[in-house]
Amino acid sequence: MKKFINAVENVETEMIQGMCRAYPKIVKKLDCGNVVVRTNKKEGKVALISGGGSGHEPTHGGFVGAGMLDCAVAGAVYTSPTVDMIYEGLKAVATDKGVLMVVKNYTGDVMNFEMAAEMAEGDGIKTAEVVTNDDVAVQDSLYTTGRRGVAGTVFVHKCAGAAAEEGKSLEEVKAVAEKVIANVRTMGVALTPSTIPAAGTPGFELGEDEIEIGIGIHGEPGTHKGKLVSANEIVNTLLDKILADIDFKGEVAVLINGGGGSPLMELYIVNNAVRDRLEKEGIKVYKNYVGNYMTSIDMCGCSITLLKVDDELKKYLDAPADTVAWKE
Amino acid sequence: MKKFINAVENVETEMIQGMCRAYPKIVKKLDCGNVVVRTNKKEGKVALISGGGSGHEPTHGGFVGAGMLDCAVAGAVYTSPTVDMIYEGLKAVATDKGVLMVVKNYTGDVMNFEMAAEMAEGDGIKTAEVVTNDDVAVQDSLYTTGRRGVAGTVFVHKCAGAAAEEGKSLEEVKAVAEKVIANVRTMGVALTPSTIPAAGTPGFELGEDEIEIGIGIHGEPGTHKGKLVSANEIVNTLLDKILADIDFKGEVAVLINGGGGSPLMELYIVNNAVRDRLEKEGIKVYKNYVGNYMTSIDMCGCSITLLKVDDELKKYLDAPADTVAWKE
Numbered sequence: 001m002k003k004f005i006n007a008v009e010n011v012e013t014e015m016i017q018g019m020c021r022a023y024p025k026i027v028k029k030l031d032c033g034n035v036v037v038r039t040n041k042k043e044g045k046v047a048l049i050s051g052g053g054s055g056h057e058p059t060h061g062g063f064v065g066a067g068m069l070d071c072a073v074a075g076a077v078y079t080s081p082t083v084d085m086i087y088e089g090l091k092a093v094a095t096d097k098g099v100l101m102v103v104k105n106y107t108g109d110v111m112n113f114e115m116a117a118e119m120a121e122g123d124g125i126k127t128a129e130v131v132t133n134d135d136v137a138v139q140d141s142l143y144t145t146g147r148r149g150v151a152g153t154v155f156v157h158k159c160a161g162a163a164a165e166e167g168k169s170l171e172e173v174k175a176v177a178e179k180v181i182a183n184v185r186t187m188g189v190a191l192t193p194s195t196i197p198a199a200g201t202p203g204f205e206l207g208e209d210e211i212e213i214g215i216g217i218h219g220e221p222g223t224h225k226g227k228l229v230s231a232n233e234i235v236n237t238l239l240d241k242i243l244a245d246i247d248f249k250g251e252v253a254v255l256i257n258g259g260g261g262s263p264l265m266e267l268y269i270v271n272n273a274v275r276d277r278l279e280k281e282g283i284k285v286y287k288n289y290v291g292n293y294m295t296s297i298d299m300c301g302c303s304i305t306l307l308k309v310d311d312e313l314k315k316y317l318d319a320p321a322d323t324v325a326w327k328e
Numbered sequence: 329m330k331k332f333i334n335a336v337e338n339v340e341t342e343m344i345q346g347m348c349r350a351y352p353k354i355v356k357k358l359d360c361g362n363v364v365v366r367t368n369k370k371e372g373k374v375a376l377i378s379g380g381g382s383g384h385e386p387t388h389g390g391f392v393g394a395g396m397l398d399c400a401v402a403g404a405v406y407t408s409p410t411v412d413m414i415y416e417g418l419k420a421v422a423t424d425k426g427v428l429m430v431v432k433n434y435t436g437d438v439m440n441f442e443m444a445a446e447m448a449e450g451d452g453i454k455t456a457e458v459v460t461n462d463d464v465a466v467q468d469s470l471y472t473t474g475r476r477g478v479a480g481t482v483f484v485h486k487c488a489g490a491a492a493e494e495g496k497s498l499e500e501v502k503a504v505a506e507k508v509i510a511n512v513r514t515m516g517v518a519l520t521p522s523t524i525p526a527a528g529t530p531g532f533e534l535g536e537d538e539i540e541i542g543i544g545i546h547g548e549p550g551t552h553k554g555k556l557v558s559a560n561e562i563v564n565t566l567l568d569k570i571l572a573d574i575d576f577k578g579e580v581a582v583l584i585n586g587g588g589g590s591p592l593m594e595l596y597i598v599n600n601a602v603r604d605r606l607e608k609e610g611i612k613v614y615k616n617y618v619g620n621y622m623t624s625i626d627m628c629g630c631s632i633t634l635l636k637v638d639d640e641l642k643k644y645l646d647a648p649a650d651t652v653a654w655k656e
Contacts, residue, residue, distance in 0.1 A: 002519040002536075002628060004559040004594035011597065014559075018596030021603045022584075022616040057592035191330040208330075231332040231342075256350075263588040263626045264385035266332035268346030269339065275349045288350040292620075298591045298628070300330060327655040 001200045003298075008198045012054045012076055019061055023324050026065045034074040034081075035089045036061035046164040046173045047071065047093040050102040050157060051086065052109050053078040055196070056217060057260075059294040062325030063154065068161035069102075069323070077196050077297070078218045080108030086116035090125055098126035098170035102156050102177060104149025105133040128170050130177040132156055134186040134305065136245045137214025137222045150217050151257040151294040152184035152305045155317075158326065162319035176316065180307065185245050187238040188303030190215040191228070192261065194296045213237060217296045231266070235273040238304050243281065248308050253287040253317055254278070255305040260295030262302055267291065270302055287317055293325065329528045331626075336526045340382045340404055347389055351652050354393045362402040362409075363417045364389035374492040374501045375399065375421040378430040378485060379414065380437050381406040383524070384545060385588075387622040390653030391482065396489035397430075397651070405524050405625070406546045408436035414444035418453055426454035426498035430484050430505060432477025433461040456498050458505040460484055462514040462633065464573045465542025465550045478545050479585040479622040480512035480633045483645075486654065490647035504644065508635065513573050515566040516631030518543040519556070520589065522624045541565060545624050559594070563601040566632050571609065576636050580606070581615040581645055583633040588623030590630055595619065598630055615645055621653065 005011055012034050020029045020036065028039045034054070050060045051073030060072035070093040075081035090099055099120070103113045110131060117127040134152030141148055160177035168176070190212040193202040203219035206212060211234070214222025226237070242248075256271045258264075271290045278285060286309050294303075309317065321328040333339055340362050348357045348364065356367045362382070378388045379401030388400035398421040403409035418427055427448070431441045438459060445455040462480030469476055488505040496504070518540040521530040531547035534540060539562070542550025554565070570576075584599045586592075599618045606613060614637050622631075637645065649656040 002539075002556055004519070004562065004590065004598050004630065006558045006560055006597065006601070011593065014600045015593050015596040018598070018600030018603070018618070022582075022596070022599050022618045055593065057596070062592075191332070211330075228330055230334045232334055234332065254350075260591040260593075261589050261626070261628075262332065263623055264390075264620065265339065265343050265383065265588075265625060268343040268350070268385070269334070270332050270346070271350050272342045272346030273334075275346070290346070290350045292592065295591055297593060298589070300589075300626075302332065 001195050003197060005197055011197045012074055016061060016074060019324060026322065026324055027061060030088060030092060032088045033085045035085055035092065036064050036072045037092050038064055038070055041093065043095050045095060045167060046097045046170050047095050047099045048102060048161055048164055049089050049093060049099055051081045052104050053080060055297045056294045058292065058325035063157045063323050065323030067165050067319055067321035068157045068326060077198065080106065080112050083112045083115045086113055087119045090116055090120040094125040098128065100160060100170060100173050100177060101127060101129040102153065102160065103129060103131050104153050105131045105146055106143045107145060108143065126170060128174045130174060130181060132181055134184045136185050136241050137187050141216055142220040143218065148216050150186045150188065151255060151303045152186045152307065154255065154293050155184050155253065155307045156180045158321065159313055159316035162316035180313065183308040184305060185242045186303050186305040187242050188215045188301060189213050189234055189238060190259065190299055190301035192300040194219050194299035196297065215301060217294060219296060231269050232273045235270055236277060239274065239277050242304060242306055248283050248306055251284045251286045251309050253307040253309050254285050255293060256290040257294055257303045257305065258292040259299035259301035260292060261298040261300040267302055274304055286314055329523050331525060333525055339525045340402055344389060344402060347652060354650065354652055355389060358416060358420060360416045361413045363413055363420065364392050364400045365420050366392055366398055369421065371423050373423060373495055374425045374498050375423050375427045376430060376489050376492055377417050377421060377427055379409045380432055381408060383625045384622045386620065386653035391485045391651050393651030395493050395647055395649035396485045396654060405526065408434065408440050411440045411443045414441055415447045418444055418448040422453040426456065428488060428498060428501050428505065429455060429457040430481065430488065431457060431459050432481050433459045433474055434471045435473060436471065454498060456502045458502060458509060460509055462512045464513050464569050465515050469544055470548040471546065476544050478514045478516065479583055479631045480514045480635065482583065482621050483512050483581065483635045484508045486649065487641055487644035490644035508641065511636040512633060513570045514631050514633040515570050516543045516629060517541050517562055517566060518587065518627055518629035520628040522547050522627035524625065543629060545622060547624060559597050560601045563598055564605060567602065567605050570632060570634055576611050576634055579612045579614045579637050581635040581637050582613050583621060584618040585622055585631045585633065586620040587627035587629035588620060589626040589628040592619065595630055602632055614642055
């Protein structure tokens with residue numbers, strides 16, 4: 001394992017400190033643990049909280065800031081955050097208007113967020129929850145019953161975050177989040193596995209000309225192993241499944257998300273292929289993002305996300321955002 | 329070689345198309361080749377042009393846009409752009425106030441930009457040139473006489489770009505660029521080599537626990553190979569050399585730049601170590617950027633850049649920018 005680290009047990013804390021020290025006007029770390037909140041708490045709006053295991057940077061802390069999340073709770077790498085930490089986050093950002101929890105569909109995440117919410121409700125904090133499940137690859141998986149929540153979650157942060165910033169009620173912000181969840185689909189592929197620092201070796205094996213189609217963001221198996229083919233062919237395989245899942249005719253936002261180890265050079269090539277295919281399908285692209293949004297540590301790979309947009313979601317995508325990883 | 333590509337000969341073009349199709353409000357590609365310009369040309373200001381080999385994404389095209397570059401010319405991977413292409417770029421963005429060329433110090437780049445400038449001058453286009461040479465690692469190198477221009481170049485784009493946007497004259501914008509060049513220093517390190525698509529195999533070899541200290545952005549040798557040690561030790565090795573080069577006492581901007589294959593997780597850990605050391609040195613950090621700014625394809629590695637700032641440079645760093653890879 002060749003990584004810039006000091007001690008495997010400090011990876012999460014040093015990383016979050018390193019981010020918060022870089023962008024102190026946007027984010028700060030709570031003393032109680034790896035909980036990132038906005039430097040300047042905004043009252044009078046619904047607060048948004050998300051989180052999950054570390055290893056997906058810039059998710060989640062990179063999306064904390066005006067127009068997106070109010071709080072991100074980071075567990076150990078690929079591990080759900082503890083109930084206590086989520087509870088601390090809920091208390092830190094709660095406002096009179098309540099807190100919306102945006103949780104990716106992993107059994108541990110959902111359980112811990114819900115337990116923390118119960119504790120917060122006991123303190124009089126109003127909470128609501130949405131669970132993202134945008135991954136079309138597989139139905140159940142290693143850590144999940146039902147579909148996994150993956151990169152499409154970032155669109156939930158953006159749109160629900162914008163709705164909250166506008167002053168909408170908890171029910172209204174939740175409805176925006178649910179609208180995104182209903183209209184967003186993702187599928188990923190790995191060229192190489194990721195290496196968890198504490199493990200020291202790759203999480204699974206792939207041959208020299210082998211790829212994993214439908215990979216999860218923790219290296220969970222996808223639908224099958226395939227041969228390394230051209231970018232165009234890989235893109236078509238992923239898009240075939242995404243496009244078959246819901247009717248995307250009309251306008252979409254496109255997110256090409258990097259696995260962490262794949263350079264922008266390749267992500268742009270993937271995007272070019274995606275745009276070719278969507279053009280052929282008669283699907284118009286309203287917005288298009290390419291980069292590392294929800295990584296799998298150092299995995300070479302990517303995912304494609306399509307979000308079907310209407311005027312309301314377009315407005316929320318265009319709304320101002322000032323976070324470490326998304327500025328609009 | 330496991331990469332998302334279609335054909336090695338199309339990598340540069342498909343990549344630039346993929347970027348321009350994603351961000352059509354900011355950048356467009358000229359029909360004549362891999363020349364990226366602002367979608368909306370701004371008259372009445374000094375134009376800024378840069379470029380070099382591909383493989384450093386988001387450099388250079390990612391910094392084209394309001395407040396930074398007007399044009400970026402991309403050669404083949406790790407190869408200087410041709411004189412013709414640079415000439416096309418110069419003609420496309422020239423204004424009455426002239427064009428400043430920001431060239432990284434590589435023999436081929438400098439030669440080709442200067443030949444293109446001569447052709448443009450023949451057309452009555454006023455040009456000026458600055459050459460960046462921020463790499464403190466080695467004096468001469470594989471493709472360079474004198475020090476190499478590396479990630480610190482991005483600060484030249486930002487500050488000179490802001491000065492140009494303000495309406496300053498060619499001489500004044502050049503002076504801002506030269507001020508940045510005089511005050512910026514960088515040093516890099518590689519954990520793994522990069523793989524040029526057309527070559528298909530890594531550009532050099534590193535053992536399992538070996539790193540290259542002082543690596544260039546094309547995989548050129550640095551000062552020496554070292555043992556893989558802790559992030560703190562690596563950071564101190566790089567900072568020792570950077571801090572010894574000019575007097576950084578006072579305030580600095582810090583850029584932790586990823587090699588392309590190193591995830592944000594590690595870059596944040598590096599940043600945390602850099603901030604610890606600068607704190608110990610009594611050097612105050614005005615701004616701090618962490619991410620992939622000038623990569624080496626898929627190299628695992630990073631560089632540390634320090635820019636000594638005064639009120640003028642702070643103002644230019646803070647000025648608005650709207651590019652693919654830098655928004656301020």
